[in-house]
Amino acid sequence: MIVGVIRRQKMGILTRATKNLSRRKTRAIIIIIALTLALTMLIILPPSINAREAMTRYAFNGLISADSALKGTITLSATEIQCDYPPFFNSSMIGSSSTSNILTQSFMNESLYNNITSIPDVTNVIPILDVWAVSYGPYEIYGAPVENASFQMDPTILPANITEGRNLRVGDSGVVVLDEETAKNFSVSVGGTITLSGRNFTVVGIEGSELPQPTHGVTMSLADAQAITNMTGEASAYKIFVDNIDNVNTVVTRISSLDPKLQVSAGLSQLNTAEPLQNQITELTQAAQNNLNQIQGTGLAEISIAIIADAAIILFIMLYSVRERTREIGTLKAMGASNTTILGQFMLEGVVLSLVAAVVAIAIGVVVVPTLASLLLPTPVQTAVGFGWAPNGTVVLTRISFGPRPILTGNGSNVIAAPITPEIMLLGLGAAILLGALGSLYPALKAARTKPAEAMRYE
Amino acid sequence: MSDLVLKIENLTKTYKIGKRDVQPLTNLNLEVKKGEFTAIMGPSGSGKTTLLNVIGCIDKATSGKVLIDNVDVAKLPESKLYKIRRDKIGFIFQNFNLVPYLNARENVELAMELAGKFQGQRSERAKEFLATVGLSGREQHSPQRLSQGEQQRVAIARALAKDPAIILADEPTGNLDVTNKQEIVKLLADLNQKQGTTIIMVTHDEQVAAQTQRTLYLNDGKIIKDKQPQKDALLDSSSKSKEA
Numbered sequence: 001m002i003v004g005v006i007r008r009q010k011m012g013i014l015t016r017a018t019k020n021l022s023r024r025k026t027r028a029i030i031i032i033i034a035l036t037l038a039l040t041m042l043i044i045l046p047p048s049i050n051a052r053e054a055m056t057r058y059a060f061n062g063l064i065s066a067d068s069a070l071k072g073t074i075t076l077s078a079t080e081i082q083c084d085y086p087p088f089f090n091s092s093m094i095g096s097s098s099t100s101n102i103l104t105q106s107f108m109n110e111s112l113y114n115n116i117t118s119i120p121d122v123t124n125v126i127p128i129l130d131v132w133a134v135s136y137g138p139y140e141i142y143g144a145p146v147e148n149a150s151f152q153m154d155p156t157i158l159p160a161n162i163t164e165g166r167n168l169r170v171g172d173s174g175v176v177v178l179d180e181e182t183a184k185n186f187s188v189s190v191g192g193t194i195t196l197s198g199r200n201f202t203v204v205g206i207e208g209s210e211l212p213q214p215t216h217g218v219t220m221s222l223a224d225a226q227a228i229t230n231m232t233g234e235a236s237a238y239k240i241f242v243d244n245i246d247n248v249n250t251v252v253t254r255i256s257s258l259d260p261k262l263q264v265s266a267g268l269s270q271l272n273t274a275e276p277l278q279n280q281i282t283e284l285t286q287a288a289q290n291n292l293n294q295i296q297g298t299g300l301a302e303i304s305i306a307i308i309a310d311a312a313i314i315l316f317i318m319l320y321s322v323r324e325r326t327r328e329i330g331t332l333k334a335m336g337a338s339n340t341t342i343l344g345q346f347m348l349e350g351v352v353l354s355l356v357a358a359v360v361a362i363a364i365g366v367v368v369v370p371t372l373a374s375l376l377l378p379t380p381v382q383t384a385v386g387f388g389w390a391p392n393g394t395v396v397l398t399r400i401s402f403g404p405r406p407i408l409t410g411n412g413s414n415v416i417a418a419p420i421t422p423e424i425m426l427l428g429l430g431a432a433i434l435l436g437a438l439g440s441l442y443p444a445l446k447a448a449r450t451k452p453a454e455a456m457r458y459e
Numbered sequence: 460m461s462d463l464v465l466k467i468e469n470l471t472k473t474y475k476i477g478k479r480d481v482q483p484l485t486n487l488n489l490e491v492k493k494g495e496f497t498a499i500m501g502p503s504g505s506g507k508t509t510l511l512n513v514i515g516c517i518d519k520a521t522s523g524k525v526l527i528d529n530v531d532v533a534k535l536p537e538s539k540l541y542k543i544r545r546d547k548i549g550f551i552f553q554n555f556n557l558v559p560y561l562n563a564r565e566n567v568e569l570a571m572e573l574a575g576k577f578q579g580q581r582s583e584r585a586k587e588f589l590a591t592v593g594l595s596g597r598e599q600h601s602p603q604r605l606s607q608g609e610q611q612r613v614a615i616a617r618a619l620a621k622d623p624a625i626i627l628a629d630e631p632t633g634n635l636d637v638t639n640k641q642e643i644v645k646l647l648a649d650l651n652q653k654q655g656t657t658i659i660m661v662t663h664d665e666q667v668a669a670q671t672q673r674t675l676y677l678n679d680g681k682i683i684k685d686k687q688p689q690k691d692a693l694l695d696s697s698s699k700s701k702e703a
Contacts, residue, residue: 023560336545452517
């Protein structure tokens with residue numbers, strides 16, 4: 001409607017709107033300053049909120065990953081003990097898989113198995129043979145004891161994430177589950193056949209790669225694995241089950257005494273040491289979530305205030321203008337101005353005011369974004385968590401930090417990147433036009449509906 | 460009504476002030492021919508300005524007919540009345556009512572712009588109209604930089620710019636000193652004589668009214684005397700019969 005009026009009147013209406021602003025310069029400047037403050041907030045807040053959100057979300061996601069990784073380190077149940085020979089390095093950081101290439105494996109033989117089985121209170125010993133690629137060839141061979149159902153006592157023994165086909169099951173022989181990478185190398189899918197050490201194996205399932213659980217290369221029955229690696233009777237780890245939690249420590253001592261080189265991890269220790277760490281990470285995650293909520297809540301509240309302030313300033317100033325210029329409105333009507341023309345002129349005045357302020361706000365915003373955003377919004381947080389496990393199987397926190405991210409102005413990595421992009425500028429100008437039109441709508445309608453005779457009598 | 464630009468039949472205007480009904484115009488009849496220069500005189504509250512407002516379509520008649528160029532504007536809604544004001548009426552006010560933030564030329568252009576006239580040559584035409592009223596060289600002056608007489612000249616140029624059927628002047632000399640008053644009346648009389656502009660002017664001043672071709676005397680919302688050079692002291696027939 002306003003556009004139509006402008007087009008018909010060849011921009012005369014715009015000239016009048018602009019000229020009226022310049023009539024009372026001091027007043028116009030004060031109004032523009034007030035509008036500029038509101039619009040500067042409106043222009044700098046969205047990108048600053050986004051930048052802060054992204055930072056805190058990064059910290060938040062880091063904590064979620066740490067929590068997930070921590071859960072992944074709890075591989076044993078409370079009455080479960082794992083023993084194996086450590087490779088050269090007796091501790092390992094989460095995610096440092098590349099170190100396996102330089103480590104050497106040691107295996108346990110049948111006599112050790114018999115000794116452990118004979119320890120009182122031990123109810124079950126489940127051997128696993130995990131032969132790393134460096135020991136066997138291009139593929140990791142993982143032998144799971146599926147000859148009987150006892151392996152089901154530990155759900156981590158079999159691959160956890162089967163994406164195609166099926167997992168191994170009791171009694172399987174001559175079949176394998178491949179991880180995605182290995183299947184790709186063999187160019188084989190479920191139902192296909194691979195040959196290892198001259199023996200054919202049917203692929204029954206594909207194991208998806210999903211952190212933090214490591215995948216196994218080629219998973220098959222323990223007997224098959226021992227056969228193709230020529231390691232009959234040998235195992236890389238034993239999963240040992242004790243009849244009672246109270247006897248776990250005794251059994252751990254007994255196993256350790258069999259061979260001091262053995263690495264013995266107790267599920268009870270894993271659980272006991274992981275729990276406070278998990279609680280700590282949960283608290284930090286909550287704190288990061290609170291920070292995120294605070295950034296969003298404060299930002300939204302401030303954007304709302306800026307919108308309301310901008311529209312309200314225009315509303316009141318235009319109401320005042322309509323009242324002050326009642327005789328002018330009467331004169332224009334007496335001269336034949338239509339209601340639409342009057343409506344268009346006053347709405348356009350509101351829009352021009354808002355637009356001028358928006359241009360100033362953009363110019364200011366470009367310069368003061370980091371400083372002003374720091375005053376208006378909560379500081380985002382940063383966090384760092386690192387942990388591993390000790391030779392005795394306890395989980396150890398190696399590093400934990402959480403706190404406000406230092407914000408610097410100028411150039412540098414800590415400057416919150418929230419530039420006023422051309423898109424933001426256009427959005428700011430669009431918002432200014434919309435708010436100018438909205439704020440001046442009621443005053444403009446009031447002006448348009450003024451009866452000329454009454455307006456002419458107005459003093 | 461071929462040579463009539465205005466015909467008013469039984470015009471009554473009533474409005475309320477608080478709980479009191481006021482009737483500034485009562486059964487008023489009037490005919491104005493094209494090219495007439497008419498003065499309306501009468502004491503305060505006699506209905507002069509109300510009559511001018513009704514003719515100018517900025518106020519509505521309560522009853523009766525008001526025909527401007529054969530169109531009964533008394534029955535038109537506001538959505539059509541503004542077009543009559545835009546195309547048929549030119550106003551000259553006692554307080555000039557120039558738009559304060561526009562200069563003399565822009566004030567005249569505004570009238571053309573609203574009327575949709577002289578598109579593309581408004582600036583030149585505005586200068587011509589200002590020259591007609593003796594304001595050559597003052598086009599860029601804002602109203603504040605013009606004398607009262609000059610402001611009224613701009614207002615006259617603004618009214619002329621629309622080429623209206625009738626110019627309604629509400630005490631155009633009311634705020635002017637003697638010299639300016641004489642000049643403005645002379646200007647209006649010249650415009651009437653040379654360009655045939657129909658002018659209806661409200662005035663309190665006998666000397667100003669004496670410059671016109673016809674003077675109507677109003678009292679209590681009725682025309683009590685219609686003085687014309689040819690027909691001295693001819694009373695409006697309707698008003699006369701009412702009084703009887």
